[in-house]
Amino acid sequence: RKEVxxxxxxxxxxxxxxxxxxCTYSNSASQSFFWYRQDCRKEPKLLMSVYSSGNEDGRFTxxxxxxxxxxxxxxxxxxxxxxxxxxxVVNPVGGNKLVFGxxxxxxxxx
Amino acid sequence: DVKVTQSSRYLVKRTGEKVFLECVQxMDHENMFWYRQDPGLGLRLIYFSYDVKMKEKGDIPEGYSVSREKKxxxxxxxxxxxxxxTSMYLCASSLVASGSDTGELFFGEGSRLTVL
Numbered sequence: 528r529k530e531v532x533x534x535x536x537x538x539x540x541x542x543x544x545x546x547x548x549x550c551t552y553s554n555s556a557s558q559s560f561f562w563y564r565q566d567c568r569k570e571p572k573l574l575m576s577v578y579s580s581g582n583e584d585g586r587f588t589x590x591x592x593x594x595x596x597x598x599x600x601x602x603x604x605x606x607x608x609x610x611x612x613x614x615x616v617v618n619p620v621g622g623n624k625l626v627f628g629x630x631x632x633x634x635x636x637x
Numbered sequence: 638d639v640k641v642t643q644s645s646r647y648l649v650k651r652t653g654e655k656v657f658l659e660c661v662q663x664m665d666h667e668n669m670f671w672y673r674q675d676p677g678l679g680l681r682l683i684y685f686s687y688d689v690k691m692k693e694k695g696d697i698p699e700g701y702s703v704s705r706e707k708k709x710x711x712x713x714x715x716x717x718x719x720x721x722x723t724s725m726y727l728c729a730s731s732l733v734a735s736g737s738d739t740g741e742l743f744f745g746e747g748s749r750l751t752v753l
Contacts, residue, residue, distance in 0.1 A: 535677070559737065570727060570744035571680070614679065623668055623687065623734050624695065625742070627680040 528553055530626045531617050537632035544605045548631045550615030551597045560591055560598050561616040565630065571614055574600075605635045640664070643728050643745035650752050656715040658748050660728030668731045669711035670742070671695075671703060673724040680727065686711055687734075718752045725749050 533550045540546045552560075560577035575582060577589040577598050588601040598617075602609055615628035644659035662669065668687050672680040672695075682695030684703040692703050700722060704712045711730075715722055728745040 531679070559740075563742075570746050571742070572744070573741045621734075623670070623685050623693075623731075623740075624682060627672075629677050629679040 529628075530554060530619065531615055531628040533613075533615050533628040533631045535629060535631060537634050539634045539636060540605055542605060542607060542635055542637050544635075545601065545603045546605055546633065547599055547601045548613055548615075548633075549597050549599050550628055550631075551595075552615075552617045552619075552626075553596070554617070554619040555593075555596060557596075557617045557619045558621050559618040560589075561618075561625075562589060562598075562600050563614040563616055563627075565612045565614055567611070574613070602633075605633075607635050607637060609633060610635045641728055641730055641743050641745040643726075643748045645748050646746065648748060648750045650718050650750065652719055652752060654718050654752075656718050656750065658713040658715075658726055658728070658750070660711045660713070660745055661709050662711075662728075662730040662743070663709065664730065664732070664743070665708065666730035666732050666743075667708075668734065668740075669705065670729040670731075671701070671711065671713045672727045672729065673697070674727055674747070675724050683713065715750075718750075720752050723750060723752045 562574040563571040564574040565571040581590045586603045590599045612630040670685040671683040686705040726748045729742040
């Protein structure tokens with residue numbers, strides 16, 4: 528079983544739609560969680576950290592469910608510019624060793 | 638803005654050649670990283686460094702070595718390139734430990750290496 532698993536997609540949604548991605552992780556002791564975004568042929572960039580209480584940044588909401596060992600990303604009112612690969616990232620042991628999921632592809636169409 | 642610069646965007650090398658990938662960051666970050674990214678596998682950590690002359694193995698260090706002689710520069714070395722090292726290589730830096738809540742990773746644009 529992979530340490531971090533994501534549905535690869537692609538998720539094809541119309542503009543204005545709400546879309547949600549889940550990501551599961553295997554190490555119950557994992558300490559911190561992130562979503563990174565990677566545009567086509569570009570480098571990954573931090574989208575948001577995921578806190579135990581959940582957090583929201585504009586149209587983006589991230590949630591953590593420790594009991595079921597998954598994190599989620601909800602995007603409301605999707606824009607064409609949201610088209611990208613979304614990488615789920617987990618820190619299982621603290622320090623500098625992050626584990627990246629393989630990513631979920633989102634395509635927003637007009 | 639933080640800038641992480643990788644010396645080569647595209648390289649083509651032959652099996653057995655020695656390959657150097659250079660990375661420079663301009664924000665005085667303590668931590669620097671080398672990842673490789675392959676389809677379906679995500680980013681995998683090769684090596685990282687938390688200080689000058691310090692290095693630690695990541696998850697897939699075999700076949701690679703690194704050098705950090707100056708704080709701003711972190712080099713990845715393939716002593717004898719093999720075809721299974723064909724990949725996208727991404728360098729990153731962070732001010733604090735990347736796993737901390739504020740440990741944002743800043744990536745370079747990547748170096749696509751093809752080994753024939």
